[in-house]
Amino acid sequence: MYEIIRKRELIPGRVTELLIDAPQVARKARPGNFVVLRLSEEGERIPLTIADKDPDQGTVTIVYLVMGKTTALLNTLGVGDTILDFCGPLGKPTHIERLGKVVCLGGGTGVAAMHHIAKGHFEAGNHVIGIIGARSRDLLLFHDELASFCREMLVATDDGSLGHKGFVTEVLRERLERDPEIREVVAVGPVPMMRAAAAVTKPFGVKTVVSLNPIMVDGIGMCGACRVTVDQRIQFACVDGPEFDAHQVDFDELIMRLGAFYPEERQSFDLFCSCHEHR
């Protein structure tokens, strides 16, 4: 059992950050790794990217968007409650080396995972340019945390309440146009955003890495549910990834496969919500 040490609602009712007591995971967690968790005997296993860790305190930070039964149930837990299964760190860690200028681009809840990767690049001595976006200023995640180590912090909001009015990918293009020294781009967020980022960076020939989030069951290479096509070959996101060369990923197939259990996910979520209302 893994205890919840701290809970912070980043966007009330939608996005939450949890600090979990899991020393064996914290000790080994690297940027890019994820965990698989399960909440009850009847529960499903879901993957969540590690947003941060503190090996000395033995804690792991996860951030999730409430979008289905498991995340909704997770959101009912508070400090002192426990998570039944918390397995990790899984997946290959981000390849980080000293390169110079690196752009770390995040959208939606993906900013949390990107934060861990950006921190890794910063610790490796890279000049990190953070680009994050949201619908409006108050929905931006990890802005202050990123600003504390990013050499530059660029923001895009749909309503223009902070930074550029528009998409993060527009900020990315503008930044690439005026700076030929950018060596790598890391993009984590909703699949359409990652696909758009890949399209933006391709003409510049800049290496671009995306962190994929397909459906998983075990998370340790056993089932193949998370298979994605990269460079026309089948890869398992859980053991070969989750990070891949953005210019080689078949994003259309990823979007299609993410919808494989949409009706069941809906049914499960609705059932949970209706039960919860009647309490």
Added chain:
Amino acid sequence: MNTDKRAKKKKGSKIKPRVAMPMQDPGKRTANFNEVALGYGPEQAAAEALRCLQCKKPTCIQGCPVEVDCKTFIRQVVEGDLEGAFRTINLTNSLPAVCGRVCPQENQCEGVCKLNPTGKPVAIGRLERYVADAFYASTACESLTGGDACPMIDESLKVAAIGSGPSSLTLAGYLASHGIKVTVFEALHELGGVLVYGIPEFRLPKAIVRTEVETLKRMGVEFRLNWVAGKTVSIPELFEQGYKAVFIGVGAGLPRFMNIPGENLIGVYSANEYLTRVNLMRGYKFPDYDTPMPRGRRVAVIGGGNVAMDAARTAMRLGAESVHVVYRRTMGEMPVRREELEHAIEEGVKLEILAQPKAYIGDGKGNLTGLVLQRMVLGDPDESGRRRPHPVEGELIELPVDICVVAVGAGPNPVLTQSTPELRLNSRGYIEADPETGETSMEMVFAGGDIVTGAATVVLAMGAGRRSAKEIARRLGR
């Protein structure tokens, strides 16, 4: 030869038939996940045990990969000494209730039984199952594990076993009974490895696996869930933590696909995914359980092994209208156990033999709608002695399906081996291990089961676990 034949005939006519296994009715069982073979009662077991010739030089013991003393335990069944029979089996086999159910006895103990030439070998597997079930059902297990039967565990002699499948559980049982402390590290949230995620409930009830694990716990074996060796902890770290030896029993487990067009359509699943969703995650109870289960009207399963048949029989139970097992050779070449094949056919599974998948067809929206099959014909035998299938030019068939389960084997899981460069692998990615002891290229690191041999059977993995356990115990002075 002639005299043999005559002897067989003469002998065969005098030998009583095997006591039949009570079964769930085929018409009823496709509507549930309960066990198909119901097991002997005491009278049936006694009658079957009496058929044993109690040979002076028994062959059955050598026929068993873990050397169960079949002759003795069968005599004990005749004498009504259930606890004694259990002790006899348990001396060399930590998982008797599992083995009695899933071992291919026809190739092992029963295959070398002196009565086998008559076609009526002693039903050793059924008797083993009876002894284990009846013993666990009585409270006698407490008397066995309550004290004097188990030596004191020496906490300073620690051994780590990676994976909680049949090889590790066997190793743990052997070492615990020799006073060695074993910690088993399991990556998933339930213990048993392939016994819980792979083999379906109707063939091996999960409660049986839990009972066997509980017995090991009472013997002092420690289990840790959610520990992924190579990720959560590395092999060198285990030695730093004071473990004197490490056994790797992580299984094969990386599913193979066929690399044909359309393989990533929604509706195409590896057998591992399909079976894991049902068995480990209880997807058949969705939405009471959260993990959804793909339910298809028309299901195809590709492959001719036990896993293929498990998937096909699972699909029947999930309410499929038709289930076709697609295999490129003929029924005779299928590696599946005959008994499982017969059960599948009884339950309504259809065979589409001499057919090789060429492509999957989709509806343009990403959903599977059919399978294109190449008609095959058998030619000359290949190196394995099986006749090699050849395509019949121009003969393509289309099989309409909405679910296809790919059961064409598994490769080595890379998680541990990739993070342990010191571990020498063969060209196919499996761990190189000494055939006698299982020792790998790393000192005091042993490996056994599918991660060494490639996908094989439960009892072969158990045999490997036992061989390594003997060697580890010897080196630790026990």
